[in-house]
Amino acid sequence: MGGVGSAGGGESFLIMERLEAIIKNYGFEKRALIPILQDIQTEYGWLSEDLLKQVAQRLKIPSMDVFSVVTFYKSFRLKPIGKYFMTVCLGTACHVREAPEVLGEIQRKIGIKNGETTADNLFTLETVNCVGACALGPIVMVNNEYHGLMNKNKIDQLIKRLYAKDL
Amino acid sequence: MQRIYNLQDLDDLRAEIKKRPQGKAITIAVCNGTGCQAYGCGKVTQAFMDEVTKHGLDVEIKPTGCHGFCQSGPITVIHPDGIFYQRIKPEDVGEIISETIMRNRIIQRLLYEDPLTLEKITYEKDVPFYKKQMRIIFGNNGFINPRNIDDYIAIGGYSAISKVLKEMEPEEVIGEIKNSGLRGRGGAGFPTGVKWEVCRNAEEDQKYLICNSDEGDPGAYMDRSLLEGNPHSVIEGMLIGAYTIGAPKGFIYVRHEYPLAVKNISFAISQASEYGLLGKDILGPSFSFDIEIIRGAGAFICGEETSLIASIEGGRGEPRPRPPYPAQKGLWGKPTNINNVETWANIPLIIDRGADWYTQMGTEKSKGTKIFSLVGKINNTGLIEVPMGISLREVIYEIGGGIPGGKKFKAIQTGGPSGGCIPAAMLDLPIDYEGLTAAGSIMGSGGLVVMDEDTCMVDVAKYFLKFTVDESCGLCTPCREGIKQMLHLLTRITEGKGKEGDIELLEELCQAIKDASLCGLGGTAPNPVLSTLRYFPEEYQAHIKDKRCPAKVCRPLIRYQIDAEKCVICGLCIESCPEGAIASEAGESPTINLDKCIKCGICLDTCPSEAIIVQ
Numbered sequence: 024m025g026g027v028g029s030a031g032g033g034e035s036f037l038i039m040e041r042l043e044a045i046i047k048n049y050g051f052e053k054r055a056l057i058p059i060l061q062d063i064q065t066e067y068g069w070l071s072e073d074l075l076k077q078v079a080q081r082l083k084i085p086s087m088d089v090f091s092v093v094t095f096y097k098s099f100r101l102k103p104i105g106k107y108f109m110t111v112c113l114g115t116a117c118h119v120r121e122a123p124e125v126l127g128e129i130q131r132k133i134g135i136k137n138g139e140t141t142a143d144n145l146f147t148l149e150t151v152n153c154v155g156a157c158a159l160g161p162i163v164m165v166n167n168e169y170h171g172l173m174n175k176n177k178i179d180q181l182i183k184r185l186y187a188k189d190l
Numbered sequence: 191m192q193r194i195y196n197l198q199d200l201d202d203l204r205a206e207i208k209k210r211p212q213g214k215a216i217t218i219a220v221c222n223g224t225g226c227q228a229y230g231c232g233k234v235t236q237a238f239m240d241e242v243t244k245h246g247l248d249v250e251i252k253p254t255g256c257h258g259f260c261q262s263g264p265i266t267v268i269h270p271d272g273i274f275y276q277r278i279k280p281e282d283v284g285e286i287i288s289e290t291i292m293r294n295r296i297i298q299r300l301l302y303e304d305p306l307t308l309e310k311i312t313y314e315k316d317v318p319f320y321k322k323q324m325r326i327i328f329g330n331n332g333f334i335n336p337r338n339i340d341d342y343i344a345i346g347g348y349s350a351i352s353k354v355l356k357e358m359e360p361e362e363v364i365g366e367i368k369n370s371g372l373r374g375r376g377g378a379g380f381p382t383g384v385k386w387e388v389c390r391n392a393e394e395d396q397k398y399l400i401c402n403s404d405e406g407d408p409g410a411y412m413d414r415s416l417l418e419g420n421p422h423s424v425i426e427g428m429l430i431g432a433y434t435i436g437a438p439k440g441f442i443y444v445r446h447e448y449p450l451a452v453k454n455i456s457f458a459i460s461q462a463s464e465y466g467l468l469g470k471d472i473l474g475p476s477f478s479f480d481i482e483i484i485r486g487a488g489a490f491i492c493g494e495e496t497s498l499i500a501s502i503e504g505g506r507g508e509p510r511p512r513p514p515y516p517a518q519k520g521l522w523g524k525p526t527n528i529n530n531v532e533t534w535a536n537i538p539l540i541i542d543r544g545a546d547w548y549t550q551m552g553t554e555k556s557k558g559t560k561i562f563s564l565v566g567k568i569n570n571t572g573l574i575e576v577p578m579g580i581s582l583r584e585v586i587y588e589i590g591g592g593i594p595g596g597k598k599f600k601a602i603q604t605g606g607p608s609g610g611c612i613p614a615a616m617l618d619l620p621i622d623y624e625g626l627t628a629a630g631s632i633m634g635s636g637g638l639v640v641m642d643e644d645t646c647m648v649d650v651a652k653y654f655l656k657f658t659v660d661e662s663c664g665l666c667t668p669c670r671e672g673i674k675q676m677l678h679l680l681t682r683i684t685e686g687k688g689k690e691g692d693i694e695l696l697e698e699l700c701q702a703i704k705d706a707s708l709c710g711l712g713g714t715a716p717n718p719v720l721s722t723l724r725y726f727p728e729e730y731q732a733h734i735k736d737k738r739c740p741a742k743v744c745r746p747l748i749r750y751q752i753d754a755e756k757c758v759i760c761g762l763c764i765e766s767c768p769e770g771a772i773a774s775e776a777g778e779s780p781t782i783n784l785d786k787c788i789k790c791g792i793c794l795d796t797c798p799s800e801a802i803i804v805q
Contacts, residue, residue, distance in 0.1 A: 054504035057487055061446065088505075095506040095663070098446055098488030114408030115603060115639045116565035118653050124791060131768060131790070152490065152657065154447065155411030156228040157565035158260035158572065169228035175792050 041066060042074065046081045053082050056092055060099060069100040105140045105147040107185050110164040114153030117160035121174075125161045126150065128175045132182045145189060193466040196474050197352050200343075203465075207344045216249045216291060219332055221265040223256025223415055224450050225572075230280075231264035237283035238266075249291060252341075255331040255419015255454070258573040259319050262302060267314050267332060274314040275300040305569060305591055319570045322588050324551065324559050327535050328412075328575040331419035336454045339461040342422040348467060350538035351429045355473050358541075360390060363434040367537070369545035371557035376402055376493075376530030377605065377634040378710075379556070379623040385527060389517040390435045392525035399431050399440035400521070400528040404498060406445070406490040407606025408657070410637030412561040412573050413531035417444065417451040420535065421458035425468065425481065427534030430541060432479040435527050439480050443498055446485045456483055490607075490661035494709050495520075495528045497663070508665050509709035530635065532561055552578035556622035564590050566639040567597065576621070583617040586640060597642040601725070605634025607654045607661075608714030610721025611647060630721040632714065646743035647726040648733050652680040654718035662711065669712030672703040676719060684744040688734030693723065742804045745789045749805055754779040756801035763793035763802065 045062045049055035059078060064070055070093060079086040093099045111126045130136060133146045140147040156162055159171025163181070170181060194200050220235045238251045257265050262276035268290065275286065275297070282300060289295045301310040302317050311317050314332075334341040342348070354363055368383030389397060401424060405413040417424060428440050444452055459481050462468045470478045484502050491497045492507040499521050501507035520526025536558060540548050549557050556578040562585070563573050569591035576585065582602060586592065593599050601611040604621075610631035612619060619625050623633050641650065655677040664670045676699050679692055700716035707713045723730060732738045739747040752763070752772075757779035764772045764780055771787040774780030779801070782793075794802040 054502075056504045057501065058485065061485060061487065092504075092506055095508075096487035096489050115606070115637070115650075115653070116409040116571075118408075119566050119639065119641055119645050119650070127790060128792075151447065152406065152661075153408035153411070154224075155405075155414055155563075156225045156260070157409055157411070157563065158225055158263065159228050160565070162228070171228055175790075175795055 038067075039077070042077055043081070046078065051082060053084055056082065056084075056089065057096070060089075060093060064099060069103050102140065103144075105144045106189070107145060107165050108147050109149070110154070111148070111150045112152075112154045112156075112160065112162040112164070113150045114155075114157065114160070116153075116157040117162060120160045122161035124175065125163065125173045125178060128178045129163070129182070132178065145185075191461070191464045193464070194473065195466065195471075197356055200348060200352055200473060204343050204346075204349075207340050215270070217252050217269040218249060218286075218291075219252045219254045219257075219267045219269060221255075221257045221263060221332075222253040223260075223331075223418055224411070224448070225256060225260035226263040226265060227450070229263040229277075233280045234264050234266070234278050234283060237280040238287075241283055241287040245287060245292070247287070247291065252335050253337075254334060255336050256415035256573060257332050258323075258325075258328060258415075258575075259317070259570065260572040261319075261570045269333075272314045273312060274302060274317060276302050318591065319572065319574075319589055322580070322584055323575050324577045325575045326539060326551075326559055327423070327532070328416070328419075328561050328573065330423070331415070334420055336419055336421055337457055339422060339458065339465060342420070346542065347422050347538075348426055350541035351426055351433070351467075352473065353541060354430050354433055355477065360434040360436070363430065363541070364390065366545050367540060370540045370548040371545075371552070371555075372533065372536055372540060372548070373556065373623060374530060375532035375536070375560065375635070377608070377632060379633060382529060382533055385517055385529070386431065386435055388515070389437075389525050389527040392518055394525050396439075396522075396524045397435055397437035398521045398524055398526040399428055399435065399437045400495075400498065400502070400516075400526060401428060401440065401442040401531055401534050402493065402495065402498060402528055403442055403444040403448075403451070403531045404486045404493040405448075405531075405635060406493045406661075407608075407635050407637045409565045409603075409639045410563050410606060410635050412563055412636050414445075414448045414451045415573055416531050416535050416561075417442075417448070417455045419454075421455040422462065423535045423538055424455070424531055425458060425462055427529075427537035428481060429467070429472070429479055430537050431527060431529070431534070433477055437527065438478055439482070441482050441484050441502055441521075443484045443486060443492070443502060446487060452483065452485060459483070489663070490657075491663045491709075491711055494711060496709065498528070499526065506663070508663050509711075511708060532636075553620060553622045553624075555624055560621070560633070560636055562621075562636040562638045564638050564640070566603075567593055567642040567645070568640040569594050578622045579620045579625075581618050581620055582612065585621065585638065586617070590640065593640065593642050597644065599640070600643050600645055601641045601647065603631075603639040603641065603650065603718075604637065605632035605714075605717070606637050607657045608632055608710065608717055609634045609637075610717045611641070611650065611725065612721070613725040615725075630724055631717065644741055644743070646684075646739055646741035647722045647729045648680065648684055648739070649741075649743045651719045651722045652677065652684055655680060655715070658711065658715040662715075666706075666708040666712060668703045668706040669708070669715065672699055672707075673712070673715050675699060676703075676716070680719070683730065683733045684739070685746040686733070686737040686744075688730075690734075692734060693727075693730060697723065748789060749784055750782050750787055750789060750791075750793065751803050751805060752779055752782060753801045753803050756799050758799045758801070760798060762796045762798065766792050766796040768792065 075089050079089045161173045163170045242249050264278050266275045372382045373379040489507045492501045496509045497507040516526040561575045603611045662669045769786050771783045772780045
């Protein structure tokens with residue numbers, strides 16, 4: 024999981040150069056708006072207002088169109104994410120195996136709700152509809168790592184481990 | 191890689207691949223699907239490669255796509271015998287090489303044990319999970335390295351497109367697909383041959399193909415596993431479609447949550463292009479076809495075909511009214527044929543072996559096989575491929591191995607948020623399009639979520655409504671506002687605030703939303719509520735009238751208590767309670783202060799003597 028908030032500002036020449044390269048890769052085509060935004064998010068970690076305005080300018084479309092697309096699709100992030108990006112699977116299989124309890128426990132332990140980032144920028148919490156590893160449900164992903172068959176005790180250990188790692 | 195220019199080249203290449211020194215008499219297939227990756231199969235695969243190199247053995251290590259039996263991952267099958275080892279850790283690999291490969295000894299500890307007979311099973315074909323299946327499409331996953339096109343060609347891949355180019359007119363292909371009775375595997379079950387014919391007959395110069403792999407139903411991952419494990423079968427299906435319909439360009443729309451599927455299908459496309467099986471002048475001078483991958487951006491609605499088209503065009507994935515159907519006016523207003531991944535993967539088989547062979551499988555109106563993901567409260571979680579018409583009972587008890595912990599089976603949910611829950615009384619229902627629809631559910635893309643006595647059906651209905659509220663695109667009012675009102679009603683019911691007349695109001699809303707929604711998302715959203723109302727009315731009544739949740743799931747309706755007789759006064763619950771709601775007098779068993787208790791259940795998990803009871 025790439026970047027954090029630091030790269031959001033639009034001033035740096037370097038940032039603009041990378042942005043330009045991504046858009047150029049799609050031939051400045053308007054129909055490639057979604058893949059362009061996906062690549063930018065992969066590069067920067069999230070989509071700042073500055074970046075989105077730049078995309079609109081380069082593709083010669085109104086910023087409104089860009090914002091309209093960005094807010095429609097769930098995978099686009101308009102805020103920076105924390106160091107540990109925790110994704111709790113709430114697919115049906117996980118749901119019937121008590122994923123809501125697991126989510127509740129994470130929320131209690133790190134003190135944020137779904138979609139939020141902790142003040143120390145350590146954790147971002149999100150839920151997803153299904154990661155398709157149902158044999159291991161309930162599943163929590165931290166960045167790209169799977170943690171399967173979760174329960175409240177294992178959540179406790181996992182979060183303690185992540186805190187300890189960061190000290 | 192050498193480019194293939196014509197049919198003869200392809201035949202020569204196939205012959206050459208088959209003749210290659212198969213000196214590697216032993217192949218170890220290691221499942222590298224997403225499910226097994228979550229178990230850590232990457233390290234297992236690496237360990238195998240290291241061990242083989244260390245001992246200088248003539249053994250091929252083949253990382254494959256998903257084998258289906260996710261419950262037992264990471265999975266390894268040793269060919270040619272088919273020895274099946276499960277739950278392998280990197281530490282086990284050395285022993286597998288030194289014992290099984292070098293000394294021909296079976297390692298008992300790594301074998302699968304039948305939970306019913308406690309018998310250890312050595313060979314993959316004898317594992318009960320696989321025995322009742324008919325894996326004509328999915329079975330190849332175990333023999334192919336999805337990163338190696340030659341593996342696919344070796345098992346006869348791309349021979350169906352050869353046959354089509356060599357000896358079939360487009361009309362003949364359509365006839366064959368129609369005769370096979372193949373119906374769309376994405377859920378609605380529309381006859382594929384008819385769809386192709388409409389698109390072929392549309393009078394336009396430019397036409398498109400789309401492979402719908404925006405597999406959004408929670409608990410369903412069969413399309414992903416096909417793209418990951420056997421991507422060339424999908425490409426070959428699309429090639430046949432492209433020739434038949436006359437479309438020079440295709441798109442594969444795949445969820446961004448499936449990174450491995452995106453990687454493997456992209457890799458497969460570039461390998462096929464290098465061989466000249468995609469691009470200009472495929473297997474001869476008159477046929478060209480290109481495929482582009484589009485990654486979804488996390489919107490469930492994009493599984494709906496008109497939304498998916500809007501998304502490829504670069505905008506918000508909002509649906510539009512049909513007709514006109516995409517086959518008449520689709521992508522950029524041009525005729526567009528959309529099929530689901532599994533449908534495309536069926537095509538080469540039907541062409542290769544013929545419609546007569548295909549129609550021998552399945553029921554009168556639903557032919558062939560279907561891949562399902564069997565998940566939830568089931569012993570053998572995984573992907574299964576079964577003939578249409580198999581009964582729920584066979585799937586749950588013979589393939590799925592029953593319900594864990596000796597619990598009672600309550601219901602099975604099919605078709606995701608658009609489907610319904612089928613109760614235990616209907617276990618002998620044959621699974622096909624008609625059977626499921628008659629039972630108030632749908633085939634959908636093939637998710638089967640098993641529920642046991644601890645699942646609250648009102649809570650399940652509420653779960654799906656919450657899902658559709660989140661995923662409704664907001665364009666039409668019945669879906670946007672109506673489902674929200676239904677969710678509001680169900681939330682009240684699960685909080686013990688249900689009233690007389692709520693059920694009637696729910697039913698009225700269901701009907702209105704079904705009738706008036708613009709697309710399938712809204713039109714089918716009431717199904718989970720309607721089916722649970724139909725089969726589990728007493729659970730709704732218990733919540734509304736008695737303010738009780740029989741499955742003890744809905745938090746506002748349950749309370750925790752400590753059974754003084756079972757309590758061993760260890761004090762662990764007092765320590766673990768995050769709210770300080772548990773206290774005790776010296777030497778006595780503690781009590782829970784119900785005003786402070788948030789019903790998190792931590793005490794229940796902590797108690798060593800099962801003294802915490804939920805009422």
